[in-house]
Every structure is written in structure tokens, then in C-alpha cells.
Amino acid sequence: xxxxxxxxxxxxxxxxxxxxxxxxxxxxxxxxxxxxxxxxxxxxxxxxxxxxxxxxxxxxxxxxxxxxxxxxxxxxxxxxxxxxxxxxxxxxxxxxxxxxxxxxxxxxxxxxxx
Amino acid sequence: xxxxxxxxxxxxxxxxxxxxxxxxxxxxxxxxxxxxxxxxxxxxxxxxxxxxxxxxxxxxxxxxxxxxxxxxxxxxxxxxxxxxxxxxxxxxxxxxxxxxxxxxxxxxxxxxxxx
Numbered sequence: 001x002x003x004x005x006x007x008x009x010x011x012x013x014x015x016x017x018x019x020x021x022x023x024x025x026x027x028x029x030x031x032x033x034x035x036x037x038x039x040x041x042x043x044x045x046x047x048x049x050x051x052x053x054x055x056x057x058x059x060x061x062x063x064x065x066x067x068x069x070x071x072x073x074x075x076x077x078x079x080x081x082x083x084x085x086x087x088x089x090x091x092x093x094x095x096x097x098x099x100x101x102x103x104x105x106x107x108x109x110x111x112x113x114x
Numbered sequence: 115x116x117x118x119x120x121x122x123x124x125x126x127x128x129x130x131x132x133x134x135x136x137x138x139x140x141x142x143x144x145x146x147x148x149x150x151x152x153x154x155x156x157x158x159x160x161x162x163x164x165x166x167x168x169x170x171x172x173x174x175x176x177x178x179x180x181x182x183x184x185x186x187x188x189x190x191x192x193x194x195x196x197x198x199x200x201x202x203x204x205x206x207x208x209x210x211x212x213x214x215x216x217x218x219x220x221x222x223x224x225x226x227x228x229x
Contacts, residue, residue, distance in 0.1 A: 035217065043202065045157070045220035091156055100145055100169055102218065104156035 002027045004094050006105035013082045014113050020067075021077045021108045023092030031097040034068070034075045037104075040088040048090070051075065079110075087112045117141055120205050120221035128229050129195060135224045137188040137205030144210035145169075146188040147218065148180060151202040163188060164210045192226075200228045 003026045013019035025034070036048040051059045051068050059066050063080045079086055092105040118139045127133050137146065145164045149157035162170035163182040171180075177199075179191040188205055202223045209216035 042222070044222045045204065045206075045218075047217040047219075050217060089154075100147070100162040100164060101159060107154070107156055109154075 002029070002032075002094055002096065002103050004092055004103050004105035006090075006092055006108050008108045009106070010109045010111070012111045012113055013079070013086075015082055015084060017082055018078060018080045019082055019110065021079075021090050021092075021110065023075045023077070023105055025073050025075065025092075025094050025105075027073070027094065027096070029096050033095040033097065034066075035093040035095065035102070036064070036066070036075075036077045037091045037093055038086075038088045039091065039107075040085075045091070049077065082112050084112050084114060086110060118205055118207055118219050118221035120203075120224050122224060123222065124225045124227075126227045126229060127192070127195065129197075131195075132191070132193045134192065135190040135203055135205075135226075137190075137207075137221055138186055139207040139219070140186055141207065141219065142185075143207035143219070144185055145208045146182060147206040147208075148188070148190055149204040149206065150199075151204055151223070153202075157204055161190075195226075195228045197228050200226055202226070 034051045094103045148160040151157045161180045181189040204223045205221045206218040208218045
């Protein structure tokens with residue numbers, strides 16, 4: 001069975017600084033997708049970034065980028081120029097192609113300090 | 115803006131009550147999901163509907179009964195719930211592509227409290 005591990009329950013970053021959130025996963029599948037979702041205190045889960053496993057190039061969305069290390073089964077999220085609005089719970093999620101199942105990690109709460 | 119609308123936002127019910135949660139989307143998505151989320155925990159998948167048919171039931175107790183009356187609506191009927199069922203219930207939708215390249219869109223959730 002696939003598992004997703006986020007080893008950092010909580011992280012803090014100064015405004016305008018850079019922070020990296022860690023995610024590792026375990027799978028024997030070759031065709032899968034990885035996601036980072038953000039859940040602010042207002043509750044709505046929002047997609048931050050996604051990565052197809054077959055793509056070697058790391059995904060980037062504005063200030064958000066990933067470091068995808070397929071052999072190491074690692075998928076970290078880097079947030080540059082952190083803003084107060086980035087404060088939220090961040091969930092790493094895994095999806096096996098051919099199913100409708102998303103498996104979420106335990107989450108990392110990010111605090112942004114002014 | 116929330117493209118997936120969930121009602122009610124809050125619900126308090128007794129263990130003998132019958133209530134329903136509602137989820138609506140108008141993005142043309144043909145896959146819809148129910149998740150249960152406890153405080154400071156990740157969402158746990160409960161049910162998945164694809165093309166209005168139940169695709170996944172994650173061994174959810176029968177006191178939770180999902181229904182997908184049409185491609186825009188998803189209901190979760192509740193009956194004889196237990197206190198441990200108190201949680202945030204999230205609805206999500208996505209394009210019905212099993213490839214996974216279509217992200218999920220989540221609603222704000224219904225905060226359910228069982229007395």
C-alpha cells in the first residue's frame with residue numbers, strides 16, 4: 001500500500017524568507033502524480049502545485065516550486081519570498097493513475113512571522 | 115471563490131437524528147468525493163462517485179449513505195451517528211480522468227457535531 005509521510009508537523013518562516021516542506025512517499029507503482037495542497041484556517045483546500053511522476057523537470061508555480069527526487073521518493077515544496085497569506089496547513093498528496101484515490105500526508109502547519 | 119458549494123456550513127445533531135449534507139458543483143466535473151477530516155489531521159477518503167455511480171466506498175459504516183442524484187449534486191445522508199463522527203466533512207470534485215492530472219476542487223466543508 002502507498003504511504004505518504006510529512007515529518008515536519010510545524011514549520012516557521014520569516015516573511016520574505018524561503019522555506020522548504022518535506023514529503024516522502026512509498027509506492028511500487030510507476031505511474032502516479034504528486035500534489036501539494038494548502039488548507040488555510042478558513043478550511044478550503046486549495047491546490048498549490050502538482051508533479052507527474054514521468055516528468056523529470058520539477059514543477060514551478062510562481063513562488064512555489066518542488067524538488068522531486070523519484071529514486072529517493074521525495075517530493076519537497078519550496079516557498080520563496082514567504083507571505084503572511086502563506087500561513088496554512090500544507091498537505092502532500094499521492095495519486096495512483098487508474099484510480100480515484102488520493103492519499104494525503106499528515107500535514108505541516110506553516111507559520112509566517114512578520 | 116468557492117466553486118464547490120457545501121451546505122450547511124455547520125450542523126449539530128443528536129445521535130437519533132437524520133440529516134443530510136449537500137454538495138454542488140457546476141464545473142462539469144464527473145467525479146465527486148466525500149472526505150472526513152478530524153482536527154489537525156489529513157482528509158480521509160470516504161466515497162467516490164464517477165459518472166454518478168459509486169466507484170469507491172472506503173468501508174464506511176452504513177450510518178453514512180451517499181447519493182449522487184445528478185452530475186452536479188452529491189449528498190451524504192446521516193442517520194444514527196456516533197460522537198466520534200464529529201468532524202469536518204469535505205466534498206471535492208474533479209474531471210473524471212483516472213490519469214490524475216486533473217486536480218480536485220474542494221468545498222469549504224460542513225462542520226458536524228454529534229451530541
